[in-house]
Amino acid sequence: MNPPRTIALRGGRIVDATGERSGDVLLEDGEIVQVGPDLSGDETLDASGAIVAPGFVDLHAHLRQPGKEEAETIESGSRAAALGGYTAVLAMPNTTPPIDTAAVVREVLELGRGSLVDVHTSGAITVGRAGEQLAPMAEMASLGVRVFTDDGTGVQDDRLMRRALEYASGLGVTLAQHCEVTSLSEGTCMHEGYWSSKLGLPGQPAEAEELMVMRDIALARMTGARIHFQHLSTAGSVAMVQGARSAGLQVTSEAAPHHFTLTDECCADYDPTFKVHPPLRTTEDVAAICSGLAEGWIDAIATDHAPHTPESKELPFDQAPPGMLGLEYALALAFTELVDGGHMSETEVIAAMSWKPAAIGGFESHGRPVSEGEPANLVVVDPSQRWRIDAGGGASRSRNVPYVGREVRGKVRHTIVGGRPVVINGEAQQ
């Protein structure tokens, strides 16, 4: 069967960086060819009552390939992404082997080619993510890598981080930091405070994150380089980013859905599903993340989608690997917690999930306005649909979902990548 030549998205409300309007959208050959009233095509996708927006871009997805295919593959992670309304994802480099050479970058991009969404990859800042020697960034950048990070760990050495920033600025790429000072975090498994004290679990203080945010702001000032802070989790970090931005530094940041939804109290039953790095923090931190997003100091919502097999999440809390799923839940959690929580508008949430992260990560064909001649990377979201997150339904190979049983609002109806509907009426098309 030949794919339909033209597709019409009918009856939606268009939301993009230029504003809001109602209108149908006609797609052909991977492009938007017309926007206006009463358009029809060979195939029609119903967008009535829904928001039509540029597709979401996740700056932080652990796709686990190569090396941990039992937890996730690029194919399964991409399907989860498509179902979550993402048209592009940025793979994190903490794979086995790590993504720290052109060869592994090529492998990941090759694996991503057949998948439902555009798979971009980050590259490691240092060889083996070991924090000792710069990885061949120019070589990876020549293959299209635009973001470098040692995610899973932060670059500990001050001099090396300074050099990395300087070197990256020469390449025009962005360094992204997982902020965690390991000498304060080693051996810890949750946020340090009331709950870690009560539960008898070794805690990681907020300062383990904040000290690195503080250092990197100083280094960004010194080098003039861009820095992006990944998964900020503490009130102190948000305040420092606000200060740096107000001082005109090129600092951007992201926050993960779990850090605006869940607190350290979730660990009270020792369920490793709630173990994550950086850890779930306090109610005050959650409030600061919400207002940081609302005020724009935090630019992007990024999932930190981190699949782990059920066996590994049945280890004792202190031994289980950190991380939780996010791709299929981010939009609904953002609408429920941030919009219904009174912090920001639906349009602001979509900005933080689409064009803002696209700009940070250099995703040139994503987050674009919904207008003629633009690439057809789009999401159609039904903002009024309420649903309950269940344990078994996701596309991920893993099941470490910390939101089971939660009632949320907002569901992805269609996702279109390069003009091809990869999700139709909430069903992945592959």
Next chain:
Amino acid sequence: MNGNLLTISQLSRGEIEEVLDVTDTMVEVSSRRIPKVPALRGRTVVSMFYEDSTRTRLSFESAAKRLSADVMSFSVASSSTRKGESLRDTVATLEAMGVDAFVVRHRSSGVPAMVARWSTAAVVNAGDGWHAHPTQALLDAYTIRSHFGSAEGLRVGIIGDILHSRVARSLMVVLERLGAEVTLVAPPTLLPPSTDAWRVGVSHDLDSVIGGFDVVYALRMQRERMTEAHLPSLREYTECYGLTPRRAAELSERAVIMHPGPMNRGVEISEALADSPRSLVTDQVANGVAVRMAVLYLLLGPGREALGEELSGAREST
């Protein structure tokens, strides 16, 4: 006791007192010529010790045996965990063999709670990580009650490494529920980051508070704390927080000394005090078996009402 004993926090004051009252009966049973009753005949108790603790294991196993339960011992050194079996599979396997209670010891906080989620058998926490050691706390409470008549209004100082101590986390709660007034005495580096979870006082100066205590409870000081920068040296710890003869002279007349064992003599407690008449350490050990009998009986037995009949020695002592 609601199926499991995972923490002291799950117990009301009334439930704690019930355990202590049943312990009285178990002490009586234990003093018989043949200290064995048929109360748990046909019941199977498995001890799963993922961390070495010979004394606690023996205490639980002899408690179960005195109640005529069948005892299986799952020992990690010789077990399938060495072959990579997961904790969950081990629990399922043992449960399939017909287990009524798991007695779980693990170096990771929260493991007994996980076992309880996976199993329908009763779970008794025999010590998990830094989190809880409820039977130790109950035996300490029993020892205090036996000595003083009641814990109500007593002033108890818990001294030493509170941060890493499951004993302290359980003892604070049991004493608070029984109306005692608890003060933690430790350097800031050995206290939990927050003590808001408990109604306790905190002091960093043992000499200024020791005279006010009715019970001085010394915790074991582990040598590895020095490498983690919690302390400069053991010598300095002993100097500031050790129970020494000089400090003993400051104790009130009726004050007693307790320790969960095993003691580092010369570190947290001096030889002279460990063996002094003020020391209740051997009472603690002796009461351990009776308290664990009470816990197992309340979890697995036919109920407190049947206590007299079940524990009647007549059938067994002939």
